Amino acid sequence: MSSADRGDGPDPDELPPALAAMWRLFRLGYSHEPVLLLVSLGITLLAALPDALLALWLQWLGNAIIARDGMMIMVSVSLMAASVAAGWLLRVLSTRLTRRFRDKVTVGLEAHVATLQASIGGIELHERQEYLDRLAVLRNQVFVLDHMYMSVLGTLGWILRLVVTLGLLVSVHPLLLLLLLFGLPPVFSSSIRPAVERRVEERVARHTRLAEHLFSTATTAAAGKEVRVTGIGPDLVARRRSEWERWFRPVAAARWGTAAAHAVAWAVFGIGYVGAIVFVVLRGSPVGDVLLIMAAGARLSSYIGATVGEIGFLRGTWLDGSRRLVWLERYAASQVSGADLPAPERLDSGIELRGVSFRYPGADRLALDGVSVQLPAGAVIAIVGENGAGKSTLVKLLCGLYRPSAGSVLVDGTDLARIDPDRWRERLAGSFQDFYRFEFLARTSVGLGDLPEVDHEPAVVRAVRRAGAGDVLDRLPYGLDTQLGPTWPDGAEVSFGQWQKLALARGFMRTGPLLTVLDEPTAALDAETEHELFERYAESAAGRSDGGITILVSHRFSTVRMADLILVLDGSRLAEHGSHADLMALGGQYAELYRIQASGYR
Numbered sequence: 001m002s003s004a005d006r007g008d009g010p011d012p013d014e015l016p017p018a019l020a021a022m023w024r025l026f027r028l029g030y031s032h033e034p035v036l037l038l039v040s041l042g043i044t045l046l047a048a049l050p051d052a053l054l055a056l057w058l059q060w061l062g063n064a065i066i067a068r069d070g071m072m073i074m075v076s077v078s079l080m081a082a083s084v085a086a087g088w089l090l091r092v093l094s095t096r097l098t099r100r101f102r103d104k105v106t107v108g109l110e111a112h113v114a115t116l117q118a119s120i121g122g123i124e125l126h127e128r129q130e131y132l133d134r135l136a137v138l139r140n141q142v143f144v145l146d147h148m149y150m151s152v153l154g155t156l157g158w159i160l161r162l163v164v165t166l167g168l169l170v171s172v173h174p175l176l177l178l179l180l181l182f183g184l185p186p187v188f189s190s191s192i193r194p195a196v197e198r199r200v201e202e203r204v205a206r207h208t209r210l211a212e213h214l215f216s217t218a219t220t221a222a223a224g225k226e227v228r229v230t231g232i233g234p235d236l237v238a239r240r241r242s243e244w245e246r247w248f249r250p251v252a253a254a255r256w257g258t259a260a261a262h263a264v265a266w267a268v269f270g271i272g273y274v275g276a277i278v279f280v281v282l283r284g285s286p287v288g289d290v291l292l293i294m295a296a297g298a299r300l301s302s303y304i305g306a307t308v309g310e311i312g313f314l315r316g317t318w319l320d321g322s323r324r325l326v327w328l329e330r331y332a333a334s335q336v337s338g339a340d341l342p343a344p345e346r347l348d349s350g351i352e353l354r355g356v357s358f359r360y361p362g363a364d365r366l367a368l369d370g371v372s373v374q375l376p377a378g379a380v381i382a383i384v385g386e387n388g389a390g391k392s393t394l395v396k397l398l399c400g401l402y403r404p405s406a407g408s409v410l411v412d413g414t415d416l417a418r419i420d421p422d423r424w425r426e427r428l429a430g431s432f433q434d435f436y437r438f439e440f441l442a443r444t445s446v447g448l449g450d451l452p453e454v455d456h457e458p459a460v461v462r463a464v465r466r467a468g469a470g471d472v473l474d475r476l477p478y479g480l481d482t483q484l485g486p487t488w489p490d491g492a493e494v495s496f497g498q499w500q501k502l503a504l505a506r507g508f509m510r511t512g513p514l515l516t517v518l519d520e521p522t523a524a525l526d527a528e529t530e531h532e533l534f535e536r537y538a539e540s541a542a543g544r545s546d547g548g549i550t551i552l553v554s555h556r557f558s559t560v561r562m563a564d565l566i567l568v569l570d571g572s573r574l575a576e577h578g579s580h581a582d583l584m585a586l587g588g589q590y591a592e593l594y595r596i597q598a599s600g601y602r
């Protein structure tokens, strides 16, 4: 559900308008470097004048030569020389200043984008295809967003040159203003050109993303073993080539099409320019005027070209990047809007799912359908169900990584959507089946599960013990001080099961979480180890007084049976719930699956 549907302001799906985005980026630049920005603007505008005035000096020189006025010849030649020198000096100054400003502001913008992404509590950003494509473009553009400032300053400079030049043309004859009309087709074609190309690029962006993915699969160490065993290397290379072509063909066609339209537009201007010179000559104007028209007219074409080119770049690339950045800002804001309450200190009644349904953006079917159940404070709750039944989705909703499409998650009666996501996440702990391998020192890889405690060795050791990961540490050459990951100097190779135990230890770093989530974090461990681990965990959870809830997702019924409450999901619906004894007495789906698994162990 978009926040517009929820009525929280602008629709986060929409890219914001270009001008608003440009203005926002300027304000960001001004807040980082106000003096440098204003001085760069002033010098860039000043640098535009000497160049535009050359046509005027040429007119004076022409008339002075015809009138044989030595003094005027000297004056106009001196002005031409001064213009050339001042133009060069101001251009160098403006380039240096703008570059200094850009270098400084780039660091600020990169940090801003990274902070925005990290501030977003949900993971829709990393799972939804349109958002992924949008972020892929922004990631490429964030390092060059500073060009937008240069581009806007440059555009203002070109516009000033254009205005001065038009003034000079009008001073000869007002009708010469019509030359501007002939300049409109190139302006129009240049300004829509990048937008047309960008639309096509975005439509086919998934092919470049896939091509990059195939390239990294074919070339990185993570997939190296399987790529060699399966022999899919050549196939990956061929698929990458074909994906790249599926991207390139429509993009190239769009580029050719817009280039052809642009050439026609310039031909129209050429006709106008020649017409203007013929018009002035036929009127019998003084030689100086004809020189002015020839110089200013020719300059007009290059000024229009530069202005529209700069505007094209501005609209197509730099503004496009700023629109994505502002979209990210709005999206981040929409995710926290209305979340104004702190997380509770403790749970009294627990967490209630009230009519919770959820559909992944763009998906046809519901991943969860009308789930209503009370998760009592202090309980250990197991979720079971076949693959794709919605177990992980339920966990994501409880963690606040997604908001329900309908219904609500109530924490002691308060809607989770009202609780500040940062504060809620501080009270979560646990680990997931798709854990991340943090290739740091072992102590950091575990300790970052509770950042304030990352350097506190007793806390790290306690978490390792709770996760039953002591044996992993014993085998590491320098214990907690071992660098993990064989690609780093002195880095240790760690097996999948060992990584999983370290991830579990990381999940146990926080003490007193309100919600502990164990989403199949032990799938790589044997059933007995998993059973012992959860038994130990459930015992320590039972002794707590803060009402913290533990959610356990597992396919192993020997582990599941010890939970206080078992939720059985079937095709996105909650089919059964109760204790092991209740569900066995019910003789339904759980009882049947339990018997099948139990007979497998006999």
Ligand SMILES: Nc1ncnc2c1ncn2[C@@H]1O[C@H](COP(=O)(O)OP(=O)(O)OP(=O)(O)O)[C@@H](O)[C@H]1O
Pocket (backbone or CB within 6 Å): 127, 128, 360, 361, 363, 367, 385, 386, 387, 388, 389, 390, 391, 392, 393, 394
């Ligand atoms: N990011 C996503 N975008 C679209 N659909 C998704 C996404 N993640 C999961 N789904 C779909 O939602 C449904 C529920 O998925 P979920 O991961 O919650 O199942 P699960 O019960 O945890 O499965 P498993 O036991 O295999 O982990 C599935 O049909 C799945 O294909």
